[in-house]
Amino acid sequence: MADVTDNLIDLCGRLRDAVLPALGTHAARAHTGVAVGGDITFGIDEQAEALLAQHMRERLPGWAFYSEDGGLHGAREPEYVLIVDPIDGTRPAAAGFESACVSIAAVPASEAPTMGDVVAGVVQEIKSGALFVAERGAGFSMRRADGPAIPFRPTPREDVESMFWSLGFRGRPAVILARVLEELIDASSVGGSVFDIGSAAYGVTRILTGQLDAYVDIGPAIIAAHPWAEAEFRRVGRGAVLCNSPYDVAATYLLCR
Known part of the structure; x- marks a missing residue:
């Protein structure tokens, strides 16, 4: 191996x-x-x-x-x-x-x-x-690139109000995504923070370093619960549903197991 x-x-x-x-x-x-x-x-x-x-x-x-x-x-x-x-x-x-x-x-x-x-x-x-x-x-x-180990520091934080987390808006209909995540965004945006950093791999590995508490991609769940929303995802994605795919998260999945 x-x-x-x-x-x-x-x-x-x-x-x-x-x-x-x-x-x-x-x-x-x-x-x-x-x-x-x-x-x-x-x-x-x-x-x-x-x-x-x-x-x-x-x-x-x-x-x-x-x-x-x-x-x-x-x-x-x-x-x-x-x-x-x-x-x-x-x-x-x-x-x-x-x-x-x-x-x-x-x-x-x-x-x-x-x-x-x-x-x-x-x-x-x-x-x-x-x-x-x-x-x-x-x-x-x-x-790190020069050799030293990066400490494994997952956060002990448990309360939503102080959570630092990441999501992705690329290819997702903004109003629908914000509506579903509204309570989580509002609860954490002052005492914590929400980021769109543009990379699932970077976001998930920040959980291992303790820089973030969570990475959220709720797009597939929205479509599964509300099939009508798929048309909006395809509208924003120019005909495609652009949620995370295996090539985005396969490596980070093993890192986090």
Whole structure:
């Protein structure tokens, strides 16, 4: 399993190196297409996806990978399938903010892998280089780019009024989302705080560092409870429902197990 994890760390590092110089540039914000999941592909996404395809072809030809923009590619009978978001937090990355990560998870190849099949997950902050690594059955580690460990400091906070938490408005109808979360937002916005930081991987890993208490994506639950709302999600998402997908949270799921 260590070899699998090492491969994920190597790929994370290469993707980070490829996009780091583009953070905050105007070229990073250019719209270059539409991803498989329906989101806009930005210039910085295209750069990362090209490096991902090259890396897999040259270094891991016996594996397959699924990415946000490119879908499923690689070996026809792979040993492992990687679930990759080369830039989780494309919009913060394009703006030059720190809340953007590379997120990669590995699952043994099967007909229908689930979250429970993830055997390794790696998240790396693009701007700082901080690395979060998890192996199933072997725990997890967090370290800064220069080597020192990042302390595991989950908050002991239990009251909603002082909660620091994150949500995401991208692709979600603002009025519907705010209406559902109204009481939680109002209760915590003064004694605590609510943030839209633009990256699920960054938000969830902040729970491990103690910077945030929770990450909330209630979009799928809204649609499940109120099917009529799907039309509004598709309106805002330009035809697609843009809630979090496995490539957004597969690695962080293992980190938090």
